[in-house]
Amino acid sequence: MAAEKTPKAAVIVPKKVRTFFNTIAITGLALSVLFLFMVPMVYGIMTALKTDSQFSKIGAPWWPASEGKFNYEGKDYDIYSVPMEDGEIRQLALVVKGRAVSSFVDPENPEAGLIEWEGVWRQLERAWEPDPQWANFTKAWNTINFPMLLRNTAMYAIITTFGAVLSASLVAYGFARFRIPGKNILFMLMLSTVILPGAVTLIPTYFVFLKLGWVGTWLPLIVPAFFSWGTNVFLLRQFFLTIPRELDEAAMIDGAGPFRIFFSIILPQSVPALTAVGLFHFFYAWNDFFGPLIYLAGNPDKFPITVGLTAFNNLYSQSTNLIQAASLLSAVIPIIVFFMAQRVFMQGIVVTGVEK
């Protein structure tokens, strides 16, 4: 669109050509922004695959690599990038180190024997070979006890998602279909809880859970999910309002009670919205940090991934590669779920964000 800035009178370029160049320019801009946006991701992957020693070596490449070695007649020799007389740079293994003349062997053609090279070998650069350490992921997986963290997180996410969807749909049905005195005030009150800072209710809640003996267990994190959250109720209510009332009324004439209508008409009609709310809650739970941090402090065997990862970072802050590997591992499941369900998910975001 940028080209349209030129005054109308000066337009000689046909519209099709203009559109073509605009497309290239704008798509190119989007691509370059995306490239910068993804730099940390590529960094994370590359770093996760590096050996421990690559970080401290000067001249090491940005990709996972180790210094090349070649086994020649039963001994390992270091491979260097050697500039030859004809200007070519060859990757050769240094066999005999000399002050002014050294002997190399070509790893691709060792039968040719030693190659004499004049020059100071200390000034040569090492040749690096790709050497991705896939085992780092296994190592991170075991060190952090990933199966346990994953089990804890999945259990937490699944149970609370069930509770959140069930309770929010009941409440949303109440708000969408029944005339209740003072309903508007209750609805406003519910929306305002969405922006209430959690800290203001935290301390007494913590104290009560402490008295109940629930601190150190999952209960303080799971139980509140069964009492519905404002955002979820709002989203579901908006959706229920779009379901034609005639369906309810027809069922009512057939003698169905409110619960029957809820389960056999409203819920089956609302699968996309229920999925969206379920996904929201699932990702929220997967990402939750503050609650588990407070309620599970000192119980590492109950930690979810987020808190476990933080503890791991504190213990292994020197192992950059393992930290990156563990971070990436923690993202795998949410990203897979997202790719499978992104359409429903994004529609849900739009409903909560635009209509409020």
Added chain:
Amino acid sequence: MSLSAFLQRDKAPKAQMTNMQKKEARWGLVFLTPWIIGFLLFYLAPMIASFVFSLYDFNPAVPDQARFIGFENWQRALTVDDEVWLSFVRTLHFAAISLPIGLGFSLFLAILLNSKNVIGKNLFRTLFYMPTMIPVVAVVLIWAGVLNEQTGWINVLIERLTGIKAIGTQGLRWLADPKLVYYAYTMFGLWGVGNAMIIFLAGLQGVPTELYEAAEMDGANWLQRLWKITFPMITPVVFYQLVLGVIGSLQYFLAPFVLNRGTGFPEGMTRFYMVYFYRQSFSFFNMGYGATLAWIMFIVALVITIVLFGTAKYWVYYASEEK
């Protein structure tokens, strides 16, 4: 549907309720029960209790020694303890940097991807959204790596592209330099712009195309249309994002805690209000004082929200209220 429209929707005339209506209201309350109980148990009662706690010197390890001290905690927080004010100023300082950049970036992405000249719109949208799915703890750790002053790629890229000395202790110490650390934290946040981007995108798609067509006929250029049509039409979305963003900033906690356990490194710059609240309440277990800090946060959030809503009528455009 806007809230005001909702409020006018079913205002029933005030009359004696019939039996049918009573029955309906009772059934409705049955369905609202989970929320009503949750509201009383997890919002209303704790809020009141929190205020009561703020009047006590209270440590849950020795609950028997709790004693009533009136408004001493409040006095301490508001007049004696400088850290309360300092951490609040830091929080606002950080919000003043991170919110405009974050909102600006998500709006920029939305405008870019809303352009009819982009090929592969859905793919771009998915890829820009994807990092929002990564747990924030992992996001912070990945970014802390890429911003590392010695080995991080950001400094390497800057140095290679511009020639400015960026790598090393004399270079750009993103996480250790008090002048840079808020920008570093802001960058972590850019990986979470997905939701805002999608909402902005939906807002942009909701702008009637006739407006653009009419403006184009009148000879308005791209920039004029952006400024005069697009921006005003999406101010409701900006407003919603701004309110959520400000409230979220007040509770900013995760990155400073994950990276330096809330010590405030560097030079106390990252000891934000929520971090200070956490330390008082859950490191030192000064829960009476913690409750006071929480209540102060609540009051501040309330005041900011009210002020934002008060300014809304000067800059937020609501189509339905024009008529």
